[in-house]
Amino acid sequence: MTDGIVSIGAAVIGLSAIGLIGGLLLQYASKAFKVNGNPLVDPIDALLPQTQCGQCGHPGCKPYAEAIAYGEAINLCPPGGQATVDRIANLLGVDSLALDADKNIIEQDLVALIIEDECIGCTKCIQACPVDAIVGATKLMHTVIMDDCTGCDLCVDPCPVDCIDMVPRPKVSNFWTPQHPNMISSDRFERIEMKHG
């Protein structure tokens, strides 16, 4: 009889102790390994083109990444193009969508160019630039740092004298693409045919 009570008591105490330790561990883990925010945001943000243009309806790429993590459509980014939509779909394990047809797609790599003769120095474009790529001071000429410009065109509308143009990104020696080998091969064919004909 007493044996029974002792063994039941030992079991109760033992199990409570395990429960207590387990509970404390869980408590500790929930504090120490707490994840702030949605862990999907950063990987999605890494796929977005970082133009910060706001064409998706969000004030920048990070906010759009956050919105996607909470269920926003993945096909709203025109600068990223279809390739970005596919990559995000792949990351999230969902079906890819066609890029939103209403958005006008930027095919070319553009940058803003301030016509310096016409600039009146109002600083409105400097305030509009999301990536600090415009330098200048009040009543002094402004200019775009081409290397830093993402081509978001947010500076074009605020300009009161319409002196900002979007132009193709200037080519520098690091950026040229060799001819595609298929083109070279077809060129070879032509030359040979010419020789025979």
Added chain:
Amino acid sequence: MADYQIRHCERKLEGGIYTETYKALSTAEPCSFVNTPTRLTFPIHFSGGGPGESIVSIGDQVAKRTPIIRCHSGIIHVASRAGIVVDITDHAMTHPSGERSSCIVIEPDGSDTQESLNPLSWPFDANTLRDRAIEAGVLGLSGASFPSLKRWIDGTTTLIINGAECEPYITADDTLMQIDTHSMIRGAYLLSQALDIKTIVIGIENNKPEALTAIEGVLKQYHSNCFFDIVLLDPKYPSGSERQLVWLTLGIEIPTGSRSVETGVIVHNPGTLIDLSRAIDGKSITDRLVTLTGQALARPRNVIAPIGTPITDLIEAAGTDPELLDSITVGGPMMGFAITDFAAGITKTTNCLLARSVELQPESPCIRCGACATVCPVRLQPQLMLFALKGGALNHAIHEGLTDCVECAACDTVCPSHIPLAEWFRLGWFQTKEISAKRLRSSEARERFETRNLRLKRIAAEQDLKRLTRKAKSSEALEKARKAREAAS
């Protein structure tokens, strides 16, 4: 007499090919100067040393060696002849892209006015020498025109002179080693002294006996405390490629992703060292030796031409009407590229103009014979990289070792299906670079965007704080005034 030894290379190049060299074609006639052309063109962004800006304007009178282009990397290019800057405009250039870009056009006036820098006198350290090389526009002349000076760091133990001109047809370095041997040895010796290097290795192929004799002749009379180790190489292509040369001469294998300098070795072409020797004397780089060769030229030979000379003038100098050619290869037949607009001027890295009519074969499908893998000097599997690239799987190609490819085109040469493998690898390599550049740009944009948001937040918070303290003060004063009024009444 300098301390030197001549030894045969005991190692064998993995892969590689023996080709018909055709080198005798351009060495039949002695090297000569060409007449000063009527126009000289200098690409502002593509002269070597990266993009730059013009430091002259239209109408300026320039002397020989007046600086005209300053690259963002600091390299300065000079006018190769005295004359007038007639235009700064989009112009054809000697570049694999075949594109036009802004060039400075100078019309030489035939006068002999020239500028020069102060000669450096010994002793000088590596930094002084590097600054001088940058100021005088000395580039690595191996074709990649990578600013060679970045490689000059302390802790370097060996300097290799790359006398292995393994490309068929080209004899430019061979000729330079014969006609300007003393400058080459002097440049190498002074560089070694500045960097405290004790051993200078000269890697030279055993099919260049004249150059070897010339080098030996100079070394016998040269006073130096360096040891010259002359290594005779088998004339197998591509033993002149940097990694392969380091392995052949020293037995050091350079790991993937690092450069020879990290293993304590610097490699320079004879041309670079001769230019360096001139730069020490205060003479910026104005001329270069170009091999004009190929069966389509009437008088193939080596010429010394001012940088910026149009290709047309050089073809005429070789006795052929430029109208008869529809394209010319710049560089060797293995790694060179075709140019169709002959108005382009030569640059510091143009070592050869090759005109020949080749019967190009049409491409057939890959038969998986594996011939390309047996000749690859880097021991890659070119056929697997080709499949990956044709299928658009760039990542897979990189996994197969695309970034280790030296684009030597040995695989092209042996391919029985005539597939332009090296062209594919070059394209893949550029795509890789473009993607990583884009990634870098977008991560920078992200950083600036986040910094800006933080700044805007901070400014807003500061203004809020200011306003709140001001409001608190004013309500305090108001309270006081009210109390005073109450007390008075």
